[in-house]
Amino acid sequence: MDPLRDLMYPSSIAVWGASDNPLKMGTMQMANLLETGFPGKVYPIHPRLDTVLGCPAFPDIASVDRTVDLALLTLPTGVVPGVLEECGRAGIKRAIVISGGFKEAGAAGLAAEREIHAIARAHGIRFLGPNCVGVLNAAVPLNCTTIPDPPLGGGIAIASQSGAYTAMIYPLLRELGMKIRQTISVGNEADLDLVDCLGYLAGEPDIKAIGLYVETIRRPREFVRLAKQAALTKPVAAMYVGGTEAGSRSSRSHTGALSGPDGVYDGLFRQSGVIRADDMDEMLDILKLASLQKLDGPRLAVITNSGGPGSSLAYHIEKAGLRVPPFSDALAARLDEMTGPLAFVRNPIDLTFDTNLFLLRDLAATVMASGEVDGVVIYGLMGSEFTGNLEKHFPAIGAARDSWEASYRGLLAEFGELPARHGKLLAVMSFLPGSSTTVSTLTAAGIPVFSGARRLARALASICAA
Amino acid sequence: MDPLRDLMYPSSIAVWGASDNPLKMGTMQMANLLETGFPGKVYPIHPRLDTVLGCPAFPDIASVDRTVDLALLTLPTGVVPGVLEECGRAGIKRAIVISGGFKEAGAAGLAAEREIHAIARAHGIRFLGPNCVGVLNAAVPLNCTTIPDPPLGGGIAIASQSGAYTAMIYPLLRELGMKIRQTISVGNEADLDLVDCLGYLAGEPDIKAIGLYVETIRRPREFVRLAKQAALTKPVAAMYVGGTEAGSRSSRSHTGALSGPDGVYDGLFRQSGVIRADDMDEMLDILKLASLQKLDGPRLAVITNSGGPGSSLAYHIEKAGLRVPPFSDALAARLDEMTGPLAFVRNPIDLTFDTNLFLLRDLAATVMASGEVDGVVIYGLMGSEFTGNLEKHFPAIGAARDSWEASYRGLLAEFGELPARHGKLLAVMSFLPGSSTTVSTLTAAGIPVFSGARRLARALASICAA
Numbered sequence: 010m011d012p013l014r015d016l017m018y019p020s021s022i023a024v025w026g027a028s029d030n031p032l033k034m035g036t037m038q039m040a041n042l043l044e045t046g047f048p049g050k051v052y053p054i055h056p057r058l059d060t061v062l063g064c065p066a067f068p069d070i071a072s073v074d075r076t077v078d079l080a081l082l083t084l085p086t087g088v089v090p091g092v093l094e095e096c097g098r099a100g101i102k103r104a105i106v107i108s109g110g111f112k113e114a115g116a117a118g119l120a121a122e123r124e125i126h127a128i129a130r131a132h133g134i135r136f137l138g139p140n141c142v143g144v145l146n147a148a149v150p151l152n153c154t155t156i157p158d159p160p161l162g163g164g165i166a167i168a169s170q171s172g173a174y175t176a177m178i179y180p181l182l183r184e185l186g187m188k189i190r191q192t193i194s195v196g197n198e199a200d201l202d203l204v205d206c207l208g209y210l211a212g213e214p215d216i217k218a219i220g221l222y223v224e225t226i227r228r229p230r231e232f233v234r235l236a237k238q239a240a241l242t243k244p245v246a247a248m249y250v251g252g253t254e255a256g257s258r259s260s261r262s263h264t265g266a267l268s269g270p271d272g273v274y275d276g277l278f279r280q281s282g283v284i285r286a287d288d289m290d291e292m293l294d295i296l297k298l299a300s301l302q303k304l305d306g307p308r309l310a311v312i313t314n315s316g317g318p319g320s321s322l323a324y325h326i327e328k329a330g331l332r333v334p335p336f337s338d339a340l341a342a343r344l345d346e347m348t349g350p351l352a353f354v355r356n357p358i359d360l361t362f363d364t365n366l367f368l369l370r371d372l373a374a375t376v377m378a379s380g381e382v383d384g385v386v387i388y389g390l391m392g393s394e395f396t397g398n399l400e401k402h403f404p405a406i407g408a409a410r411d412s413w414e415a416s417y418r419g420l421l422a423e424f425g426e427l428p429a430r431h432g433k434l435l436a437v438m439s440f441l442p443g444s445s446t447t448v449s450t451l452t453a454a455g456i457p458v459f460s461g462a463r464r465l466a467r468a469l470a471s472i473c474a475a
Numbered sequence: 476m477d478p479l480r481d482l483m484y485p486s487s488i489a490v491w492g493a494s495d496n497p498l499k500m501g502t503m504q505m506a507n508l509l510e511t512g513f514p515g516k517v518y519p520i521h522p523r524l525d526t527v528l529g530c531p532a533f534p535d536i537a538s539v540d541r542t543v544d545l546a547l548l549t550l551p552t553g554v555v556p557g558v559l560e561e562c563g564r565a566g567i568k569r570a571i572v573i574s575g576g577f578k579e580a581g582a583a584g585l586a587a588e589r590e591i592h593a594i595a596r597a598h599g600i601r602f603l604g605p606n607c608v609g610v611l612n613a614a615v616p617l618n619c620t621t622i623p624d625p626p627l628g629g630g631i632a633i634a635s636q637s638g639a640y641t642a643m644i645y646p647l648l649r650e651l652g653m654k655i656r657q658t659i660s661v662g663n664e665a666d667l668d669l670v671d672c673l674g675y676l677a678g679e680p681d682i683k684a685i686g687l688y689v690e691t692i693r694r695p696r697e698f699v700r701l702a703k704q705a706a707l708t709k710p711v712a713a714m715y716v717g718g719t720e721a722g723s724r725s726s727r728s729h730t731g732a733l734s735g736p737d738g739v740y741d742g743l744f745r746q747s748g749v750i751r752a753d754d755m756d757e758m759l760d761i762l763k764l765a766s767l768q769k770l771d772g773p774r775l776a777v778i779t780n781s782g783g784p785g786s787s788l789a790y791h792i793e794k795a796g797l798r799v800p801p802f803s804d805a806l807a808a809r810l811d812e813m814t815g816p817l818a819f820v821r822n823p824i825d826l827t828f829d830t831n832l833f834l835l836r837d838l839a840a841t842v843m844a845s846g847e848v849d850g851v852v853i854y855g856l857m858g859s860e861f862t863g864n865l866e867k868h869f870p871a872i873g874a875a876r877d878s879w880e881a882s883y884r885g886l887l888a889e890f891g892e893l894p895a896r897h898g899k900l901l902a903v904m905s906f907l908p909g910s911s912t913t914v915s916t917l918t919a920a921g922i923p924v925f926s927g928a929r930r931l932a933r934a935l936a937s938i939c940a941a
Contacts, residue, residue: 031869044864062868109827157864171783181906181926184650222783250790255799258821288787288929317637317688321754324716333721355724361575398510398623402528403497440647460647463754
């Protein structure tokens with residue numbers, strides 16, 4: 010059994026560091042664990058308190074009358090070895106050590122890190138950390154990070170040598186209208202490392218795309234082997250920022266990682282079939298697209314009701330190395346019949362201010378069915394987001410909003426059926442927020458939405474199979 | 476007097492195309508005009524109705540008993556020339572022609588466009604359009620676009636040959652926590668063009684940074700002259716997407732613009748001192764930074780409480796051509812005293828999980844005062860956004876939130892005073908949404924906030940003076 014599988018699907022957790030002090034990280038983590046709806050048992054361990062956040066507390070792990078699946082340690086550095094030893098004696102086999110002050114803090118910290126590693130090995134404990142921020146698993150749900158309200162769902166997992174790039178980005182994911190299924194903060198990797206995470210996530214059936222934040226790869230040969238294997242079933246994207254002088258200096262202090270030149274990691278990723286992302290926003294773009302859609306070839310159609318976004322999409326798709334081929338005369342004639350005189354139908358199709366969503370849907374279906382493209386990108390899907398000021402003058406609009414929204418959502422769901430029906434990619438560009446009906450409904454229907462042409466084009470190029 | 480100045484600051488507007496039909500674009504525009512708080516007089520012109528959106532309507536412009544400043548025409552193509560002729564006879568000197576179906580629609584449209592140009596010239600009317608979406612001026616406030624609730628304020632103006640890249644991006648601007656002061660959609664540029672907008676905006680004292688979406692420059696020599704002049708007082712950024720085969724094809728159909736190769740526009744922008752942006756999101760990044768801050772040299776300090784964002788900032792700042800220089804021993808020793816043992820103080824300064832905002836403030840001030848850098852970038856400012864789940868368990872947190880938020884806002888305002896005091900740039904990276912206390916308060920205090928390291932670094936490089 011994969012040790013990370015046990016760790017990510019616990020049915021009971023013992024928590025050290027939660028108390029009646031809301032400013033303590035351990036308290037925040039336990040609150041998030043409870044409020045995110047962890048369905049198993051939570052055992053706060055505290056020397057004085059009878060209860061912590063409403064849960065009965067225990068003075069030590071030996072007092073808990075069962076073998077707990079997972080230990081979560083958010084404690085001062087010095088007491089971690091002793092508590093881990095107690096965990097071992099109590100039969101706990103999985104742990105997450107949040108505490109810092111280990112290898113990243115110099116010689117004394119390194120000694121402490123070796124000590125906990127030895128204790129864990131002696132007891133058969135596999136653990137994440139130290140110096141990490143915990144994990145998230147929407148399937149449980151399990152959120153033992155300090156960040157509340159992650160947007161649970163979807164098929165994306167992120168494993169990271171930076172805690173911020175797992176938990177702190179939950180608000181950003183929400184803003185982007187994205188969901189997240191699993192995150193793993195590996196910290197100093199004293200035991201379980203990023204390579205273990207890759208192997209584990211490759212075997213998780215609900216994970217459709219894997220993102221890695223890399224400051225160093227400690228086992229490059231194993232990484233290449235596992236990444237190649239993972240890439241057979243799901244896209245893997247990685248970002249690496251150790252390749253400049255200051256970037257390397259920073260990584261070294263952060264996780265004690267020895268970074269290498271940019272080119273070395275570029276090569277490592279390339280031979281592993283891993284998509285390199287330039288920054289977290291680009292990695293999120295790739296994961297969003299790759300978790301929902303496939304692109305089997307480089308030919309894209311652009312359908313727009315506005316010239317600027319249409320031209321931008323055409324430009325950036327070509328700049329990214331893909332194609333926006335002119336349609337055949339036969340297809341153009343067919344589209345011409347559908348659009349009427351104003352529209353330019355040679356690809357991009359520019360409907361100029363037309364907001365007929367049925368027409369957009371039918372154009373997308375016709376272009377897909379022609380076989381002349383491998384995917385379609387649409388700009389121009391927008392709901393009632395822009396009628397706000399009209400309701401004050403036309404109460405009927407407000408009264409009809411619910412039924413109107415329902416049919417709008419139904420129509421967007423029909424867009425969601427096009428990719429499977431035609432075996433082609435569909436993606437949307439929109440300036441609407443992640444919280445809008447348009448973005449949330451499309452995302453739920455499997456259609457990724459991007460706010461910028463360049464970002465969408467680069468994501469398309471990165472997942473293009475041919 | 477600049478004709479665009481008159482057009483952007485009208486005290487009375489006659490509106491054609493608004494009616495009792497909320498689905499008509501003219502109705503939406505008039506609703507937005509009223510609800511955004513236009514303080515002048517609005518005269519709907521309608522052949523049948525007595526009132527439109529609660530305003531007394533007039534059967535024609537001749538029936539209005541004053542000379543109106545601005546005519547807003549959202550009418551079928553065929554009736555535009557006649558109405559414009561009536562405007563001329565009524566003494567109206569400025570117009571915005573929203574209607575499409577002109578040059579962009581072929582030979583008949585081109586003839587109609589020439590006709591309205593001749594009518595305007597005969598009556599001394601200067602106008603925007605046709606085939607545009609209107610304008611926004613927060614100083615009036617004037618919003619005659621179809622998009623409600625623009626985030627009014629700040630010092631950014633955008634003039635664009637794409638309507639979508641003016642009005643449709645208001646929701647995106649809001650999401651990014653940005654404000655917008657003026658937008659001008661130029662459409663087909665039958666009369667006033669992008670070059671006129673550049674000249675006008677250069678003379679607007681409240682505009683601190685100008686963005687242009689360019690599909691063609693019709694008067695390149697005048698553009699270079701005006702851009703050079705504008706760049707003396709405020710940064711000008713431009714995006715151009717006509718430089719690929721499909722991009723050019725798309726632009727041609729959109730505004731009838733003849734695009735040129737990428738390199739030609741690159742050269743044109745370079746000799747004009749215009750910053751070229753790759754896409755709208757990059758242009759918004761540049762405008763956000765340039766409207767609030769100056770960077771007089773390439774040396775940046777990075778202060779972070781999390782390794783991943785710190786390493787990413789260091790990496791991308793160097794990749795963008797700027798520097799993250801190690802601090803002198805003297806400065807490092809001073810910082811060391813302030814931070815204690817865990818922090819790495821050689822630049823980046825990594826405080827590892829420390830959330831002491833006073834320390835962050837004092838470190839930024841000390842680094843600025845040292846003269847060893849030209850600017851400081853901070854990751855790690857976060858308010859009470861992450862305590863949501865604690866309030867359920869600790870009611871005292873909820874009770875104290877208001878006073879806590881007030882002191883947090885006060886502290887953020889102190890960050891806002893640092894750039895002027897030390898003559899150095901300050902910018903922040905954060906994953907919090909534009910609507911958060913952190914982002915909105917920092918932005919109001921003049922500190923731009925970015926959600927990604929690469930985006931922030933590229934914006935820094937683009938505005939760096941040295």
